[in-house]
Amino acid sequence: MxxxxxxxxxxxxxxxxxxxxxxxxxxxxxxxxxxxxxxxxxxxxxxxxxxxxxxxxxxxxxxxxxxxxxPAPIAALDTWLTPYRKLWNESLDALGRRLDRTAGEPSDPPEDPTPKD
Amino acid sequence: MxxxxxxxxxxxxxxxxxxxxxxxxxxxxxxxxxxxxxxxxxxxxxxxxxxxxxxxxxxxxxxxxxxxxxPAPIAALDTWLTPYRKLWNESLDALGRRLDRTAGEPSDPPEDPTPKD
DNA sequence: TGGTTATATTCTCGTCAAGGCATATGTGCC
DNA sequence: GGCACATATGCCTTGACGAGAATATAACCA
The missing domain is CATH 1.10.10.10 (Winged helix-like DNA-binding domain superfamily/Winged helix DNA-binding domain)
Known part of the structure; x- marks a missing residue:
């Protein structure tokens, strides 16, 4: 429950x-x-x-x-997940923009988003 | 991890x-x-x-x-969730169709959503 | 009714994780 | 260097959880 x-x-x-x-x-x-x-x-x-x-x-x-x-409780899990998914999309977005910007530039790589196993 | x-x-x-x-x-x-x-x-x-x-x-x-x-690992969770979410949407869908169909009609005999082996 | 199959529950034991306390580590400040 | 602050780690106790064995329950069949 x-x-x-x-x-x-x-x-x-x-x-x-x-x-x-x-x-x-x-x-x-x-x-x-x-x-x-x-x-x-x-x-x-x-x-x-x-x-x-x-x-x-x-x-x-x-x-x-x-x-x-x-599947109903799993839907609840999905609901729980929603705000985090939003954050995740935002950060993907930001990463994309950064890559865009630095496409030809030399540096700015202090963050390595090593994801998972 | x-x-x-x-x-x-x-x-x-x-x-x-x-x-x-x-x-x-x-x-x-x-x-x-x-x-x-x-x-x-x-x-x-x-x-x-x-x-x-x-x-x-x-x-x-x-x-x-x-x-x-x-948020990266949470994205992994989201990935895990995907097939279940699909199932959930399907069952919502089926429920919707059933409600549609029976909205004004007399009946549409025992369609029990419990499948068998 | 008794026997057989399929599943659930109980009991016990070992393991593991959580929380509190004390203490170690690390950083800034004098 | 010594002290204060912020955070991390180790130790210990307790409680929850998982696995196995034995047993209970329920449904079918003869």
Missing amino acids: SDATLWTALADPHRRAIVALLLERPRPVGEIVEACGLSQPSTSKHLRVLRDAGLVRVRQDAQRRVYALD | SDATLWTALADPHRRAIVALLLERPRPVGEIVEACGLSQPSTSKHLRVLRDAGLVRVRQDAQRRVYALD
């Missing part, structure tokens, strides 16, 4: 992997267990966390429980 | 608060300490995590250290 739940749910790599699996298509628990290589109880617990965060829904199909992604 | 670092950095509410503070403007540590009500060492440790995740940069200003947001 709370924001915290969403973030902590997605903080775990296994859970992000599960979410990515469910992005392709809904899957029963057994398939998820097999795909992510965890024990069944562990997987079930991770699914519980995701469920509590509202990230997945369950549909019962005989003895199986088919989990599907619910 | 793996993906994991970024997620775990943002998983903590205090750190998200700090990031939000820095979204407004760069700030020295003292100001952050005061704003988020944590002890100075705790704040400093959170800042370290954010720094390791590449989310903030430091500029030294005499004895002060002014922290500023670096």
